[in-house]
Amino acid sequence: xxxxxxxxxxxxxxxxxxxxxxxxxxxxxxxxxxxxxxxxxxxxxxxxxxxxxxxxxxxxxxxxxxxxxxxxxxxxxxxxxxxxxxxxxxxxxxxxxxxxxxxxxxxxxxxxx
Amino acid sequence: xxxxxxxxxxxxxxxxxxxxxxxxxxxxxxxxxxxxxxxxxxxxxxxxxxxxxxxxxxxxxxxxxxxxxxxxxxxxxxxxxxxxxxxxxxxxxxxxxxxxxxxxxxxxxxxx
Numbered sequence: 637x638x639x640x641x642x643x644x645x646x647x648x649x650x651x652x653x654x655x656x657x658x659x660x661x662x663x664x665x666x667x668x669x670x671x672x673x674x675x676x677x678x679x680x681x682x683x684x685x686x687x688x689x690x691x692x693x694x695x696x697x698x699x700x701x702x703x704x705x706x707x708x709x710x711x712x713x714x715x716x717x718x719x720x721x722x723x724x725x726x727x728x729x730x731x732x733x734x735x736x737x738x739x740x741x742x743x744x745x746x747x748x749x
Numbered sequence: 750x751x752x753x754x755x756x757x758x759x760x761x762x763x764x765x766x767x768x769x770x771x772x773x774x775x776x777x778x779x780x781x782x783x784x785x786x787x788x789x790x791x792x793x794x795x796x797x798x799x800x801x802x803x804x805x806x807x808x809x810x811x812x813x814x815x816x817x818x819x820x821x822x823x824x825x826x827x828x829x830x831x832x833x834x835x836x837x838x839x840x841x842x843x844x845x846x847x848x849x850x851x852x853x854x855x856x857x858x859x860x861x
Binding site: 667676677678679680681684686694695726728730735736737738739740741742743 | 755781783790791792793794795798837839841843847848849851852853854
């Protein structure tokens with residue numbers, strides 16, 4: 637398995653609270669991604685990073701922010717969680733020359749009550 | 750119309766059967782075509798990728814891309830119960846766009 641860890645693996649939080657999910661890689665890959673996976677929608681890109689402090693929006697970025705201060709860490713923050721953000725969140729990484737080969741972490745199951 | 754369409758199934762086959770999984774797409778700029786396998790409560794794992802049109806074989810798995818029809822397929826020969834998973838197709842154009850567009854996935858069960 638590619639060296640990708642996500643924390644926490646499970647979280648239950650209340651509407652309106654801030655939540656931060658962490659992705660950590662040991663592969664030194666340049667690109668990192670955050671996806672959410674929901675029944676009926678599949679995997680959708682939230683944000684991605686192409687280097688330290690370089691990030692861009694994906695398909696479903698509203699309500700989410702990201703930060704990348706080190707190559708190995710990519711943080712996803714829900715500033716004020718809503719029930720519609722209940723989902724499974726996956727981090728992925730890829731080398732910049734092989735961006736189409738993405739390797740996924742184990743996922744974080746987030747429930748917003 | 751969604752950019753990538755994939756029949757969600759579920760698809761149930763007996764062990765040893767040949768499985769055909771398919772996706773259609775609308776964006777003619779797509780050049781890279783991937784298949785991911787996802788076991789229950791796990792992250793997706795890359796099975797195969799193909800650049801542009803043609804076939805690619807890896808063991809029991811064969812990926813086909815027909816760009817003229819905007820249609821891709823994954824064939825699994827001699828299917829095994831361990832192949833039971835959700836299969837996701839994914840595509841991207843490259844050329845400065847690094848975002849993958851995924852199908853919704855097809856859930857496959859191989860019955861012993």
